[in-house]
Amino acid sequence: MCADQIELAVLMYRQDDPQKCTASRLVKFRLANEVRRIPNSFVVLNPYSDKLLTASDAMRFKGICGIDCSWNLASKVIRGSKKYTNNRKLPALLAGNPTNYAKLGMLSTVEAISAALYIMGYKSKSNDILNKFKWGHTFMDLNLDILEDYSKAFDEDALRVIEKEYFPNYFL
Numbered sequence: 001m002c003a004d005q006i007e008l009a010v011l012m013y014r015q016d017d018p019q020k021c022t023a024s025r026l027v028k029f030r031l032a033n034e035v036r037r038i039p040n041s042f043v044v045l046n047p048y049s050d051k052l053l054t055a056s057d058a059m060r061f062k063g064i065c066g067i068d069c070s071w072n073l074a075s076k077v078i079r080g081s082k083k084y085t086n087n088r089k090l091p092a093l094l095a096g097n098p099t100n101y102a103k104l105g106m107l108s109t110v111e112a113i114s115a116a117l118y119i120m121g122y123k124s125k126s127n128d129i130l131n132k133f134k135w136g137h138t139f140m141d142l143n144l145d146i147l148e149d150y151s152k153a154f155d156e157d158a159l160r161v162i163e164k165e166y167f168p169n170y171f172l
């Protein structure tokens with residue numbers, strides 16, 4: 001998969017400290033575009049979706065969009081909204097960022113986009129965006145083996161089997 005073939009976007013609610021906001025940093029380094037309306041051809045990273053992101057989504061979507069809001073308000077902003085389409089939850093992963101370190105599924109926006117890139121086959125770009133954060137390598141240190149296994153699973157059933165092997169008690 002060629003790293004240039006996928007576009008990255010963020011929808012920003014600006015609810016967190018701008019100094020710590022990972023989406024702002026991606027926009028600053030021109031690694032993602034800030035959008036007000038998510039293009040229909042993009043997959044939306046939604047931690048409350050019933051549908052899991054799989055490697056086969058690389059064939060369906062030409063871009064990935066993160067929704068950057070506070071985790072404290074995410075349930076209201078994302079779960080309570082019907083305006084997002086093409087929603088996908090990531091299979092279970094451990095956060096590597098200092099705020100939610102080692103919490104399952106509570107990833108920062110950059111971690112979520114990086115994981116989606118890895119699973120969809122854009123492995124080099126997945127690392128490139130993490131490299132803009134001093135703690136970015138921690139996310140890969142914690143999750144590389146898991147992400148590699150997830151990237152080989154082409155449907156949700158296969159993903160859920162792997163998820164259960166690594167995290168038997170995972171519910172978000």
Ligand SMILES: C[S@@+](CC[C@H](N)C(=O)[O-])C[C@H]1O[C@@H](n2cnc3c(N)ncnc32)[C@H](O)[C@@H]1O
Pocket residue numbers: 016020021022023044045046047048065066067068069070071074078088089090105106107108109110112113
């Ligand atoms: C709730 S925001 C928190 C952003 C944080 N303030 C930052 O600076 O990165 C994180 C976003 O990343 C994506 N995300 C995080 N964990 C996810 C998961 N388990 N499944 C799908 N998307 C996820 C979602 O778009 C989510 O809204």
